[in-house]
Amino acid sequence: MTRSKNPLTLDYKMKGEILTTVKSSKYLGVLITNDLSWEPHINQVINDSNKILGFLRRNFSRCDSRIKATAYQSLVRPKLEYAATVWDPHQSQLINKLEMVQQRAARFATSDYRRTSSVTSMLHTLHWPTLQQRRKKKRLMLLKRAINEEIAIDIPSYVKKPSRQQRNTNLHKYTPIFCRTQCYKYSFLPRTLNDWNSLPTETALSQKAAFEQALDTFIKSS
Template sequence: MITNAGVPQGSVLSATLFLLHINDLLLPGIYGYADDSTVVERYLPSTQASKELIRSEREAMVERTNDSLQAVSEWGEANLVGFNATKTQARLFTAKRSPFTLAPAFRNVSLECADRLQLLGVEISSDLNFGRFIESKAKIAARKLGVLAKVRQYFTPGQLLMLYKAQVRSCVEYCSHIWAGAAKCHLAALDSVEGRAKRLIGDPDLANSNLQSLQHRRRVASLSVFYRMHFGECAQELHELIPPSRFHHRTSRRTAGIHPYVVQTSTVRTKRFASSFIPRISRDWNNLPAAVFPSDYDLGVFKARVNRFLIN
């Protein structure tokens, strides 16, 4: 078989070769993961901006987006990579109520802004409300749990516990650091699935001793992601999102017990921003004791110590 373009499916080198091939596509404002690429543009008008200024800023943003999409198209033609414009999604994230009538274009196809965007398995709405996404995950987990219930007589409680952790709980924890700040009424649907799982396992002592609450696990996971971002074990763009550390020029009772990695927390004006990842986890991060931080970067040690601290 002769491959004129692309990589053979199933080869152990295919993924690496593909990433090397598209590496020069990832220009500023273009982000990629495997074969998914995303173009990001934004504008930041003042709260007192007029309608005319807002429209001008939006037109400029769409123009920059079109330039980036044109660069992607030209790169594809030069490197024998075909992009399907009909499968390309566009989404505007804004708190403004004024209608957005503009649309970027990719390969002569107008990309109308959709209500929701599917990005790497996460559904993102324009108002960053993850309620619908969480409910869909709860339904999928409930169906998986239903299948497990039908065959429960063939497994021991310990085996049911392992199957729940591998097949069901992993489903309701995907990218939890992104949506963990959602409303409690939505997160309660996930807790309901976990309650059913404990009853299905049939051994309360085994289940309670081996299953930490989903809320606890989300906090540990979020702090672990923040730890990686704080110490730069991630993309540079993510590392730069971490607020700078605060400097205390004098010692006082209030600052004596603060760990050296405290970050600056910004004033939040909206509930939506307060529940997003950086502001929400910054508060948890600053409240950690210095003892949970290893002397050198070690994610495993940090995660274990945070887990014990939050349990206690």
Template sequence: YANDTTILARLDSPSSCHLLQDDLTQVVDWSIANHLRFRHAKSAAMRFSAQMRVQPPCYSMSGTRAPVATHLQILGVTLTPTLDFTIHVSSIVAKARRTLGFVTRVSRFCGPEGFRVLYTAMVLPRLEYCAAIWSPHQAHLSQRLEGVQRRATRTLLARSCWPLARSQSYEDRLRGVNWRSLDHRRVVARVKFLCRLLDGS
């Protein structure tokens, strides 16, 4: 991410749009002067708004108009104009499922603790990276995320020779492996993030 640049501004009047274009022009001029040219093909503009119909942004870099993006990935988080994180959740669930499948295969002869360590190290970070930012309020998205861990608890208990690994409820399996639900972990992450913001740390 060292070579990525993001410019954000609050736009509440036509003049603020012109000011943002002026800032963008200055940044581009600076990059040219320091031989750090931007790649226009990878540049894009997006306007965040709760309204479904807003005027699309119109900005240019060195005379080249920046295309309007329907979604952007910034520091690993996929953003949309309405800050609906459905695309982001779908992406991380797909990646987490693939990683869980890989972990399940390679830990076949490692025993339950080997699976637990690999899940915690490789799958859980995919499900929780920057979760304080994108944590969904929609039940169906939360269930999709939780589905990855549901599968992991079944695998872990089955390898522990737990007699009711397949028939127990998800909540009982969580207690059996001493894990918290992903929803609970995201709530804790949001509270910690808010405390750090208020504390200035």
């Protein structure tokens, strides 16, 4: 993997056979590219999700709203969010393309395809937060569990709290990670640490269910 314009080309062998060089490869369901761009993976996720949503529209058209919403939440949204803590995009065009899948699902769930209807109102009626909000919540919850050593994700030694805490309101904050590239800046750890630092102290230091509830309130208001 490299982002260099003039990369070194080396041949790697296994059992005497030269390994084929590819631009992308799927690992645990996530498409990883040689330039660390998540756009191909996100486009694949969107295409697959639209196919499932199309299947639901063809076969559940006469069902009531509750069944349609449950079908979307059970079959489509998990596809849109699988491993999203890794590939959560920051580019507006990719964010909007993902949101459009849920917007189509909202029209399906409410059986309202009129151009004059507000999709935002439909999402509010269905109590569906945006997918971007859900991805942010999942990243912060994963970081919280890593900080508390509840999962096997080690926080690197270079992630430290400031040597001097100015006020009690800064007790949860960490020193931001300096990033030279956009790719690293918007990867999980640097990006989520910045989001973590923006949390109110009482939210960051709360535990389990209280943390999730406070996090929902903060993300909706931000």
